[in-house]
Amino acid sequence: MTRAGGAVGFPPDAPEAEVRALAEATAAEVRAGCLHLLALHRPGPDGAAELVGTVFLQPGRGPVVAHRATVIRLMVLPDLQGRGLGGRLLAAAVDRAAELGLAQLILSARGGTGLPAWYAARSWTEVGRFPGALRLAPDDVRDEHWFQLGVQDRRESVGPSR
Ligand SMILES: CC(C)(COP(=O)(O)OP(=O)(O)OC[C@H]1O[C@@H](n2cnc3c(N)ncnc32)[C@H](O)[C@@H]1OP(=O)(O)O)[C@@H](O)C(=O)NCCC(=O)NCCS
Incomplete structure (x- = not known):
């Protein structure tokens, strides 16, 4: 995903071992109940389910932030992008956040990509940005855009507002 241009925390040339280590740590956090995983599958050639997309909810830890979660690593297989799966x-x-009783969601998106516009089109509010907070390479520094969504507004977040 990161090699295909995905903005999920790594530069495009990240060593596979680093990506694998984070994947394993992430799986451990899901098993421990610290992260909620939502996964999208399709039937594979051998009949087994093939993973085609993920998104995680990371609930705030501690009483002051327990009412919110951070949305991380929304990803769809590159050859299936642009068909509405990411939006789903x-x-x-957002629906899972409502079931969990959360009041708000936050997320960050990499500047210099179409992602900030993608979230804005889905009713997320850009609340600010950290200039130059992401250094993909010494000569490739991006802003980090922060978004927020009230979970009670979730119906409006289902599709792009055109
Ligand atoms: C971001 C992502 C999850 C969107 O999933 P998707 O299934 O392609 O999105 P959808 O099909 O629901 O939405 C398609 C729309 O978003 C646009 N779009 C998709 N990815 C985009 C991107 N990276 N930048 C800008 N626009 C994008 C499409 O052009 C399309 O526009 P339209 O609705 O005007 O036709 C997917 O592109 C992805 O996995 N990217 C790599 C990982 C990543 O960067 N995740 C974001 C972490 S903040």
């Missing part, structure tokens, strides 16, 4: 995953994450 994001909407499912």
Whole structure:
């Protein structure tokens, strides 16, 4: 995903071992109940389910932030992007947040990509940005855009507002 241009925390040339280590740590956090995983599957050639997309909810830790969660690692297989699956995953994450009794969601998106516009089109509010907070390479520094969504507004987040 990161090699295909995905903005999920790594530069495009990140060593596979680093990505694998984070994947394993993430799986451990899901098993421990610290992260909620929403996954999208399709039937694979051998009949087994093939993973085609993920999104995670990371609830705030501690009483002051327990009412919110951070949406992380929304990803769809590159050859299936642009068919609405990412939007469905994001909407499912908002629904899960409602089921968990959360009041708000936050997320960050990499500047210099179409992602900030993608979230803005799905009713997320850009609340600010950290200039130059992401250094993909010494000569490739991006702003980090922060978004927020009230979970009670979730119906509006299902599809792009055009
Ligand atoms: C972001 C992502 C999850 C969106 O999933 P998707 O299934 O392609 O999105 P959808 O099909 O629901 O939405 C398609 C729309 O978003 C646009 N879009 C999709 N990815 C985009 C991107 N990276 N930048 C800008 N626009 C994008 C499409 O052009 C399309 O526009 P339209 O609705 O005007 O036709 C997917 O592109 C992805 O996995 N990217 C790599 C990982 C990543 O960067 N995740 C974001 C972490 S903040």
